[in-house]
Amino acid sequence: MTAKIQSKVYRFAVYAGAFFSMAVLLLIVGYILIKGIPHLTPELFAWEYNSNNVSMMPSIINTLLMTMISLIVCVPLGIGAAIYLTEYAKRGSSLVKIVRMTAETLSGIPSIIYGLFGSLFFVVALKMGLSLISGALTLSIMVLPTIMRTTEEALLAVPDSYREGSFGLGAGRLRTTFKVVLPSAVPGILSGVILAVGRIVGETAALIYTAGTVAKVPDSVLDSTRTLAVHMYTISSEGLYINQSYATAVVLLVVVLGINGLSSFIAKRIGRSHT
DSSP: OOHHHHHHHHHHHHHHHHHHHHHHHHHHHHHHHHHHGGGOOGGGGOSSOOTTTOOOHHHHHHHHHHHHHHHHHHHHHHHHHHHIIIIISOTTOHHHHHHHHHHHHHHTSOHHHHHHHHIIIIIIISOOOSSHHHHHHHHHHHHHHHHHHHHHHHHHTSOHHHHHHHHHTTOOHHHHIIIIIHHHHHHHHHHHHHHHHHHHHHOOHHHHHHTOOOOSOOSSTTSOOOOHHHHHHHHHHHTSOHHHHHHHHHHHHHHHHHHHHHHHHHHHHHHHHTO
């Protein structure tokens, strides 16, 4: 087989894969919208949940709270660990290899395992109970490897000439890291945060074991709560609110797209300000 034929075969495979992925995405999104939009009613957005309105408003607020608390915990830790591994630790050292292998292993662990760990450690051992903070801390551990690895790759993608130029102008390692390297890596870092947000918003198994399924806005971080994904799972498993489950899926889809769109907008603005 000549190189020209191989090139055409590879190109066809790439286009076929891209077309198939887009078709599946459009099929899923279209199905959810068609089944869910007709059942979006004002009752679903009532402030308090009951068996008559099956309101998702408390779950929407809980989802935003869960996402915010989880990111507050895991983003500084993940970015800080990545900065140390790329900027301070010796490249290729045994420590770096061990941390990378550990992060990749943790990324592949099923979420139900994280839920069991969170139940035993945060809920039982630390006596936090089924609560918002137990769920948020469990999700922080779950998405920490993703943020750390994507941040590390984004930092490694910054050319060494940027660092050398900064050092040549007399800047120290700390100033170089925060004034030169990090701003250049912001788009890659935010891509990891977006992936983390998607996993947090769509998580159910880990939260059932740690946050519970109470459909109300918590008065404190120690109160049990329910996110949108858990809300959709709970009402669909009852078999009485299938139409409302599709409507909840539409709102969940909009929330994820909104958060991703906002993150991309912020990344572009930060990228423009440093060019």
